Amino acid sequence: MVVAGPADVSLAATNQSYRFAIASVQPTLGQVVGVAHPVVVTFRAPVANRHLAENAIDVRSTPEMTGRFDWLEDNVVQWVPDRFWPAHSTVALSVGGQPTKFKTGPAVIGIADISDHTFTVSIDGVADGAPRRPAPHHRPHWGEEGVMLASMGRPEYPTPVGSYTVLSKERSVIMDSSSVGIPVTNPDGYRIPVEYAVRITRHGLFVHSAPWAINSLGSQNVSHGCISLSPADAEWYFNTVNIGDPVIVEESGIERPHRLPPGSPPR
Structure with missing residues (x-):
């Protein structure tokens, strides 16, 4: 205790x-x-x-x-x-x-790697994720335990590197670009329904389902900053993660400070 x-x-x-x-x-x-x-x-x-x-x-x-x-x-x-x-x-x-x-509950830790285009989930230190289905063999990391193909923010809307905490979960939500300063009428604007939305900031950063980005998952960053997953992976993560679980956004080869796992000594 x-x-x-x-x-x-x-x-x-x-x-x-x-x-x-x-x-x-x-x-x-x-x-x-x-x-x-x-x-x-x-x-x-x-x-x-x-x-x-x-x-x-x-x-x-x-x-x-x-x-x-x-x-x-x-x-x-x-x-x-x-x-x-x-x-x-x-x-x-x-x-x-x-x-x-x-x-x-269990320690459900999600790590989004911007450069690698992946979202890796572990539960109590063990890699886990939705069951894999057949997919093109050229997809990097496909089938690796706990590794989900993802797409983060495009260069003009980069996903901020850092440590976050899951704030809420919404089964379905309307995402409106005006909430993040992009008018809906702007060429980059949008107002779309999104499923399995896991909020990690108070300013509109989510992990969510993005069926429109399927062809970019694992290879390109095309979002407006959110962490985009396939519908199946987003559903699994939505049903697995608890409010208060950590999400860490980092880039390959760059060590980023974040909170220590359970049982680690202070540093």
């Missing part, structure tokens, strides 16, 4: 009567989440002194878990652990004196 946050955390600043009223803490009680899920605290009002609020939250863990605060809005902050939570575990939290606990 990982225990995060002392039970007697007070949201009263030292020598001050000011209090930070908490509206909610995520993950919620009993929720099953991925191993990279941050602790998200929503306050009832905008916070003027973020440093005091962070000190009041005072997230701790046993075994020791370091992390960092990232403010999403004036009243919403998340504490992002430097390492993944242990998989298949119960995590007990006390944030601002509010006790809660959540569970982690």
Whole structure:
């Protein structure tokens, strides 16, 4: 069990009567989440002194878990652990004196390689993926365990390298280019229905089904920034991944810093 946050955390600043009223803490009680899920605290009002609020939250863990605060809005902050939570575990939290606990599922880790045009998934350290079907033999990586052929952002709309966390899953969604600053009337604009959409940023980056890009999967990056998969692979990933599981975007041959896997020592 990982225990995060002392039970007697007070949201009263030292020598001050000011209090930070908490509206909610995520993950919620009993929720099953991925191993990279941050602790998200929503306050009832905008916070003027973020440093005091962070000190009041005072997230701790046993075994020791370091992390960092990232403010999403004036009243919403998340504490992002430097390492993944242990998989298949119960995590007990006390944030601002509010006790809660959540569970982690398997460690479903997705790695998108921009240069290699692949999306590789492992579950608890073992490569996994949708069953393979016959395909042209010239397709690189076809049939390799856990390796899905993918297409990332084209040069003018590159997929940003970095570490992400699954925020939500939508079985079907209308994607509108105007939400990312491209007018629908622009030659690069679009408004299309998309299936098996796994959101990994608040600004419109998804892993999703892209039947229109089948001929480019594994060979060319043609998307507007999203990670495009075949319908079968996208469906499998959608049904397998949990909210809070990590997605890492990198380029072949370039080592990118990202959070350590469960059980790794801090560095």
